[in-house]
Amino acid sequence: MRSPLVVGNWKMNGTLVEVSSLAGAIAKELKKKPSKASLVLAPPATALVQLNQKIRRSEISLAAQNCHWQDSGAFTGEVSPLMLRDIGCMYVIVGHSERRHIFHETDEMIAKKLVAAIRNKLRPILCVGETLAEREDGLATKVITRQLRIALKQLARNDIRNVEVAYEPIWAIGTGHNAEPKQITEIHGRIRRFLADSFGQSNAKRVRVLYGGSVKPENSNDLAKTSEVDGLLVGGASLKAETFIPVIRCFDSHG
Ligand code: PEP
Numbered sequence: 001m002r003s004p005l006v007v008g009n010w011k012m013n014g015t016l017v018e019v020s021s022l023a024g025a026i027a028k029e030l031k032k033k034p035s036k037a038s039l040v041l042a043p044p045a046t047a048l049v050q051l052n053q054k055i056r057r058s059e060i061s062l063a064a065q066n067c068h069w070q071d072s073g074a075f076t077g078e079v080s081p082l083m084l085r086d087i088g089c090m091y092v093i094v095g096h097s098e099r100r101h102i103f104h105e106t107d108e109m110i111a112k113k114l115v116a117a118i119r120n121k122l123r124p125i126l127c128v129g130e131t132l133a134e135r136e137d138g139l140a141t142k143v144i145t146r147q148l149r150i151a152l153k154q155l156a157r158n159d160i161r162n163v164e165v166a167y168e169p170i171w172a173i174g175t176g177h178n179a180e181p182k183q184i185t186e187i188h189g190r191i192r193r194f195l196a197d198s199f200g201q202s203n204a205k206r207v208r209v210l211y212g213g214s215v216k217p218e219n220s221n222d223l224a225k226t227s228e229v230d231g232l233l234v235g236g237a238s239l240k241a242e243t244f245i246p247v248i249r250c251f252d253s254h255g
Contacts, residue, residue, distance in 0.1 A: 172213025
């Protein structure tokens with residue numbers, strides 16, 4: 001029922017030429033041999049318009065890495081979900097740990113962004129995850145439940161069908177150390193139970209729960225096979241075609 005999804009988060013990396021060449025290499029490869037996984041690319045905001053032109057005729061979808069919660073107004077430096085939809089985005093990443101920790105985004109701000117994204121027919125990819133200290137203190141589930149509860153509290157029951165949730169333990173992001181399959185299955189199971197309790201079983205069943213944190217070709221097959229993993233959110237390894245393509249293909253051999 002849930003088809004696999006792979007998201008490449010390019011963060012603040014790449015000039016137009018670099019982004020275009022990377023997207024071109026990936027699109028060419030997938031045209032030659034399509035993948036079972038749907039692919040979403042989240043380039044820097046400067047490249048969204050150009051990339052939309054480039055991938056328009058492909059199966060690849062476009063995501064923004066962030067958005068504001070208002071459609072317009074005096075918010076210098078911000079980009080609205082209305083504007084993102086206008087330039088061809090289908091998805092928007094919301095609540096990435098770098099936004100939470102470096103830019104001090106709160107759960108309440110993230111909740112407003114989710115509502116705004118859905119109002120503008122964007123699919124939010126909601127990131128949740130605990131710090132190392134929180135995991136060591138046995139607080140991982142508590143933290144993630146709080147993040148979900150606040151972020152999703154304003155959504156109507158059916159709205160959850162348009163959301164992807166990404167479990168991204170902060171201690172695994174960019175560190176080279178991914179979470180163990182057992183840890184991932186446990187947290188993803190908790191996320192699914194939270195969604196079922198809050199939005200009903202049949203709505204919850206449709207939500208893809210992705211894993212993110214040091215995904216690379218060496219671990220992606222095991223991660224794709226991990227129970228409760230519906231897809232992957234990939235940072236560093238998505239920046240090169242030779243490391244990203246094997247990750248995208250990890251869902252092709254099973255399922
Ligand atoms: C991320 O930042 O969302 C991420 C998963 O990064 P990395 O794959 O580099 O750990």
